[in-house]
Amino acid sequence: AQTVTQSQPEMSVQEAETVTLSCTYDTSESNYYLFWYKQPPSRQMILVIRQEAYKQQNATENRFSVNFQKAAKSFSLKISDSQLGDTAMYFCAFMKHSGTYKYIFGTGTRLKVLA
């Protein structure tokens, strides 16, 4: 069975600074996807970034980038130039490339960006 672990329940960062959220996972699958989702206080979850496991290059989306270490089963999210609108719950998620294509989520990290 797959598991996803987010070891930081809460974090804070000053506006304009950089913060890294940690995520580790466990799987015996060789082909899978990893995701970071953001859930602002309005509660709709929004996809931040996606990584295909077969790709060695780390995914980036504007101020968001990941450090994907497949051998270590680590998938951290770096937010550069943090903005007040980045305040949210962040969930790391795993999806197997077969079957139901359902997410396995971590417990989330609550990030607060301070003015």
Place this chain on the structure above:
Amino acid sequence: EAGVTQFPSHSVIEKGQTVTLRCDPISGHDNLYWYRRVMGKEIKFLLHFVKESKQDESGMPNNRFLAERTGGTYSTLKVQPAELEDSGVYFCASSQDRVYGYTFGSGTRLTVV
């Protein structure tokens, strides 16, 4: 394009009562998923529909939960009778492609007292 709509947004019911949650997916999305987050814990998969058929209901906690998807359009999740441990946020998501284009609703916060 309208998003995934869930209602009610909040529901407070007494233990033993029945509650029905509804999810309207994005039009044309064959895949519909239900997930649940119990306070402080991870978001867990409940079940997956493809059109009106249940493809995977391995995450349904027990037979007090009944999910339906009428005509492959909207879906309902009924809890009967509700127990205290059913409290949490219930999320619905839909997608046309199973990996890409997954869209979540805002969730229904269920509180059983």
